[in-house]
Amino acid sequence: MKRVLTILLWTAIVLGGVAGLGAIAFERGEHLNAGWFLIAAVCTYLVAYRFYSAFLSTKVFMLDARRATPAERLEDGRDFVPTNKWVLMGHHFAAIAGPGPLVGPTLAAQFGYLPGTLWLILGAALGGCVQDFTILVCSIRRDGKSLGQMAREEVSKRGGSIAVLAVLAIMVILLAVVALVIVKALKESPWGTFTLVMTIPIALLMGVYLRFVRPGRVLEASVAGFAMILLAVVGGQWVNASPSWSAAFTWSGSALAIAIIVYGFAASALPVWLLLAPRDYLSAFVKIVVMLLLAAGIVWVRPALEMPALTRFVDGNGPVFAGKVFPFCFITIACGAISGFHSLISSGTTPKMIMLETHARFVGYGAMLIESFVGVMAMVAACALSPGVYFAMNSPAGIVGKTTEAAASTISGWGFPLDAQTMTDLARRVGEHTLLDRTGGAPSLAVGMAQIFSGTIGGERLLGIWYHFAIMFEALFILTVLDAGTRVGRFMVQDFGGHFWKPLGRTNWAPGVWISSGLIVGAWGFFLWQGVQDPLGGINSLWPLFGIANQLLATVALVVATTIILKMGERRYAWVTLVPMAWLVAVTMTASYQKVFHSNPRIGFLSQVRVLSAQLASGAIPPERVAVTHRMIFNNRLDAAVTLLLAGMVLVLVFEAIGEWIAILRGTKPAELHEAPYVVTKWAEADL
Amino acid sequence: MKTRRNARWEIFKKLWWGFRQMSGDAAYDVYLRHWRSCGATEETPRLLTRGEFYLERIQQRYRTPSRCC
Numbered sequence: 001m002k003r004v005l006t007i008l009l010w011t012a013i014v015l016g017g018v019a020g021l022g023a024i025a026f027e028r029g030e031h032l033n034a035g036w037f038l039i040a041a042v043c044t045y046l047v048a049y050r051f052y053s054a055f056l057s058t059k060v061f062m063l064d065a066r067r068a069t070p071a072e073r074l075e076d077g078r079d080f081v082p083t084n085k086w087v088l089m090g091h092h093f094a095a096i097a098g099p100g101p102l103v104g105p106t107l108a109a110q111f112g113y114l115p116g117t118l119w120l121i122l123g124a125a126l127g128g129c130v131q132d133f134t135i136l137v138c139s140i141r142r143d144g145k146s147l148g149q150m151a152r153e154e155v156s157k158r159g160g161s162i163a164v165l166a167v168l169a170i171m172v173i174l175l176a177v178v179a180l181v182i183v184k185a186l187k188e189s190p191w192g193t194f195t196l197v198m199t200i201p202i203a204l205l206m207g208v209y210l211r212f213v214r215p216g217r218v219l220e221a222s223v224a225g226f227a228m229i230l231l232a233v234v235g236g237q238w239v240n241a242s243p244s245w246s247a248a249f250t251w252s253g254s255a256l257a258i259a260i261i262v263y264g265f266a267a268s269a270l271p272v273w274l275l276l277a278p279r280d281y282l283s284a285f286v287k288i289v290v291m292l293l294l295a296a297g298i299v300w301v302r303p304a305l306e307m308p309a310l311t312r313f314v315d316g317n318g319p320v321f322a323g324k325v326f327p328f329c330f331i332t333i334a335c336g337a338i339s340g341f342h343s344l345i346s347s348g349t350t351p352k353m354i355m356l357e358t359h360a361r362f363v364g365y366g367a368m369l370i371e372s373f374v375g376v377m378a379m380v381a382a383c384a385l386s387p388g389v390y391f392a393m394n395s396p397a398g399i400v401g402k403t404t405e406a407a408a409s410t411i412s413g414w415g416f417p418l419d420a421q422t423m424t425d426l427a428r429r430v431g432e433h434t435l436l437d438r439t440g441g442a443p444s445l446a447v448g449m450a451q452i453f454s455g456t457i458g459g460e461r462l463l464g465i466w467y468h469f470a471i472m473f474e475a476l477f478i479l480t481v482l483d484a485g486t487r488v489g490r491f492m493v494q495d496f497g498g499h500f501w502k503p504l505g506r507t508n509w510a511p512g513v514w515i516s517s518g519l520i521v522g523a524w525g526f527f528l529w530q531g532v533q534d535p536l537g538g539i540n541s542l543w544p545l546f547g548i549a550n551q552l553l554a555t556v557a558l559v560v561a562t563t564i565i566l567k568m569g570e571r572r573y574a575w576v577t578l579v580p581m582a583w584l585v586a587v588t589m590t591a592s593y594q595k596v597f598h599s600n601p602r603i604g605f606l607s608q609v610r611v612l613s614a615q616l617a618s619g620a621i622p623p624e625r626v627a628v629t630h631r632m633i634f635n636n637r638l639d640a641a642v643t644l645l646l647a648g649m650v651l652v653l654v655f656e657a658i659g660e661w662i663a664i665l666r667g668t669k670p671a672e673l674h675e676a677p678y679v680v681t682k683w684a685e686a687d688l
Numbered sequence: 689m690k691t692r693r694n695a696r697w698e699i700f701k702k703l704w705w706g707f708r709q710m711s712g713d714a715a716y717d718v719y720l721r722h723w724r725s726c727g728a729t730e731e732t733p734r735l736l737t738r739g740e741f742y743l744e745r746i747q748q749r750y751r752t753p754s755r756c757c
Contacts, residue, residue: 076731077722078745083709090710100757146752167753174757215739219713277746280755281712335757344753484755491751550757 010050017043024117024309031304032113034380038299041121041376045369048125053365056130057358060565060573061137065358068681070143070351080144082355085362091353093367094284095345096132097291099178099442099478100335100550101375106382106441106448107543108332109390110320112310113383115329117376123330123337124372127580131554133364134561134577135343139351140360141675147347151560153674154567155657162653163556164492167344169646170549171489172520174341175264176527177546178478180538183256183528184440185471190249191236191431191464193256195472197249198232199279199479200263206278221278222285229286229476233469240431250433257532260482261525267483268490268517276483283480290473294377294449301455307383307390312415319395320439321540322602327591331547336375338580340553342368356683381448382441388418389426389435393444396537397437407436431464439537442478446470489520530635533628540602541639548591548643552650555584559657566664567671585654592647596640605640609633716741 020040023032057063074080083091108116138154139145145153148167152160186192205228206221214220239245251259267275316324321332335341346364354360382390391411392400400407404420411418427435430450435443450466458466491507493516498505504512531538558581565574598604601611612633615621621629663669708714716738723735736744 075722075726076729077719077726078732079748081718081722084706087706087709094710095754096756098755098757171753178757210742211739215737216716216742217713218715219708219711222711272746272750273743276750285711339756341753341756345756348752349749349754481755481757484750485753487750488753546757 010047013043013046017047020044021118021121024114028309031306032309033302033304034298034384035302037113037117037305037376037380038302040117041373044121044125045373048129049365049369052125053129053133053361056133056365056576057361060570060576061134061568063137063358063360065356066680067357068679069140069354069357070676071353071355072681072683073676073679074143074352079349080352083353085355085359088350088353088355088359089363089367090288092345092350092363093370094287095349096335096339096342096367097287097371097374098335098481099181099474100339100341101371102378102445102474103181103441103543104333104336104547105375105379106445107320107394107539108329109307109379109382110311110313110318110394111325111329112308112314113305113379114309115314115325116333116379119330119333119337120372120375120379123333124368124375127554127583128336128338128342128372129365129368130576130580131338131340131557131561132342132346132368133360134565135557136346136351136354136364137357137360138561138564139347140354140357143676144352145347147343147557147560150347150564150674151556151653154560154563155653155660159556159560159653159656162649163553163560165649166340166549166553166556166646168489168492169642170341170546170553171485171492172523173527173542173546173549173642175482175485175489175524176531177539177542178481179257179260179264179524179528180531180542181440181442182260182475182478183253183532184438184537184539185442185446185475186251187253187256188250188434189432189471190246191240191468192471192475193249193251194239194245195229195232195236195468196475196479198235199229199282199472199476200275202228202232203275203279203282206282207274210278210281211273218281222281225278225282226285226289229282229472230469233472234465236468237431237464253532257525257528261521261528263479264482264486264525265517265521268486268521269513272487276487279476279483280480283477286473287477290470291374291377293453294381295373297449297452297456298377298380301452303380303384303452303455305380305383306386308387311387316600316603319391319399321543322600323544323591323594323598327587327594328544330587331544331551331591333375334547334550334554336372336378338551338554338584340550340555340557343553343557356681378445381445381452383448384451385444385448386418386422387416388412389422389447390444391416392418392423393435393438393447394441395437396439396535396540398535398537400436402437404434404436429460429463430467432467437537439539441539442471442474446474486517486520486524489523490516493519533631534635536602541605541636544591544595545639545643548588548595549646551584551588552646555581555588555650556653558584559653563657563660563664564673566661567673569671571665585650588650589647592643595643605636605643608636609640612636715745 016039020036023036071080071082105116148160148163151163202225206225210221314325388411392407400410404423408418408420446467449470453466454463531542558577561577601607612629664671
């Protein structure tokens with residue numbers, strides 16, 4: 001009887017998933033309700049977790065609850081700590097979920113909701129979760145080794161170096177692009193800027209409290225910090241209303257970029273307890289609260305999506321970023337579907353805390369499903385906006401015009417009706433001077449979230465507060481990524497530079513800290529400045545570059561996982577990582593090629609160089625723009641070189657790995673695994 | 689009745705402990721538990737104070753990628 005009920009239940013879940021996906025894919029009449037997205041996502045996740053992750057666990061990796069994990073064997077109460085699987089899942093999710101699953105889907109909404117949503121749901125189930133899970137298992141069986149170490153040992157020495165270089169490159173581009181998202185969200189926005197500036201003294205206060213007053217009492221400091229942040233959000237409206245205060249916090253894009261660069265340097269060079277750690281605790285706390293609020297809000301309001309399933313911009317001429325739906329949808333949405341950066345977390349702290357090998361399924365596969373759900377919620381929030389409003393906010397002024405009237409006319413001409421008064425009213429309702437040219441995804445997502453939140457609590461009266469709450473939330477954890485990333489980058493520069501000049505490698509030598517911090521901040525600051533000065537908004541160039549770098553890192557992770565599966569002798573199951581890897585190689589190589597060589601100057605860096613050079617040669621550039629144009633030519637050449645370098649490195653690794661696989665399959669090379677020895681867990685009796 | 693209340697209290701305590709662990713608030717308590725069961729080792733010759741432990745942990749954590757994009 002129980003078996004019959006189970007079969008009936010899973011049949012209902014499968015049918016629910018099919019109905020949800022079917023509605024998303026084929027419904028073309030009235031505006032689709034967000035409820036269908038929730039049904040499609042949740043049912044697909046349940047099926048994927050119940051069946052596919054079980055297959056990966058039992059057939060491919062044969063997870064063994066009797067095999068002691070590094071958390072047990074090397075337990076030290078610090079890094080290696082056996083942790084309850086629910087707690088570890090929370091830890092792991094907080095570490096993998098950043099701004100990516102929110103911003104990427106918002107940008108990809110320019111293609112309509114269909115391609116992005118399908119990629120989020122299916123890409124996660126068959127790609128992202130598989131990557132996170134397999135790298136986690138591989139790391140657990142190797143005493144928690146990092147991706148770079150595993151690549152070096154299991155693929156080749158060069159593979160390890162490529163992984164490390166890819167991490168550094170992705171870090172630089174990632175930091176530049178997330179900083180650009182903040183600049184675009186806060187420029188000319190006194191309320192938002194005030195709120196974010198206030199997070200700095202709040203974090204400093206928390207830092208002093210956690211260091212000297214009540215050391216390590218993270219929870220009480222986070223709750224107090226959260227309360228102060230809420231006060232700052234509410235207080236921002238008075239700053240906005242006061243002419244003098246409003247003027248003091250109205251910053252241009254360039255001013256904001258300089259402030260963020262200075263901040264990044266300070267966060268990297270200052271003691272970690274003062275700014276970075278307290279901000280991170282605060283950010284994690286706010287992140288969990290807001291994501292729960294958003295999920296509850298969407299379930300409660302169930303907004304109708306105004307964006308069509310597919311827009312005309314699948315042809316590659318989108319105003320948010322240029323490029324066809326293939327491959328650009330799949331690199332624009334990285335986090336939320338598959339993100340190489342996750343492999344660093346899966347081979348970082350998590351494998352050192354897992355209690356039983358079998359928990360890897362729940363932690364690795366499960367946490368990624370939740371992140372995918374966050375991406376689907378972001379897609380719903382962005383697509384619940386009127387398409388006219390969405391395009392007005394996310395298109396650079398260089399494309400739609402600098403005035404509200406010009407933007408309304410251009411966007412209406414694309415078939416998305418918009419009148420100028422709507423934009424003016426919306427800006428006033430959310431407490432902004434203007435919402436035009438707010439590229440980067442964060443502001444339009446904040447409007448979408450504010451509409452959902454205010455539909456649940458407070459109504460129209462609180463729309464402005466909810467908007468700035470959402471902006472604060474996005475900016476807060478973007479700054480956390482910036483702080484933490486810059487510091488990690490600094491250590492990587494010190495590690496690397498220490499080989500050539502010993503003192504630089506000493507992490508307690510102040511000039512070494514300043515030089516390495518300056519180098520890493522200078523690197524991402526350069527790309528940030530480039531994005532701020534770009535007349536096409538910067539996102540058009542930088543976000544695809546970030547997506548390519550991130551997906552290339554995922555390719556590295558899947559190459560490592562495939563090699564390990566083959567070495568384990570499970571060749572009949574190698575497709576589980578080989579198929580997503582092949583897909584990513586196709587996506588990233590096509591995108592890299594197009595970003596460098598495409599004839600459309602909005603897509604191809606070198607075409608843009610040719611157009612600008614021709615304009616210079618013909619004298620079409622006014623004298624005051626000549627220097628800027630030369631700089632843009634240099635920037636485009638640099639972007640092309642970085643893209644080619646990244647793609648080239650990964651191709652070398654892929655070909656090297658293919659050679660290794662052929663040798664293993666032919667038996668000409670021994671399939672030597674570098675696993676830690678098998679030890680039976682002391683919990684075996686208790687848990688089995 | 690009392691047993692049921694006790695059971696509820698136990699569940700609440702477990703949830704609270706899990707929440708504290710998830711937020712990082714209980715890291716020192718976990719370390720203390722480990723110290724009490726294992727005592728001094730080569731890597732940890734003496735018991736760290738709460739302040740020392742906090743500082744050591746955060747300095748270690750932000751050396752490797754700990755936050756994703």
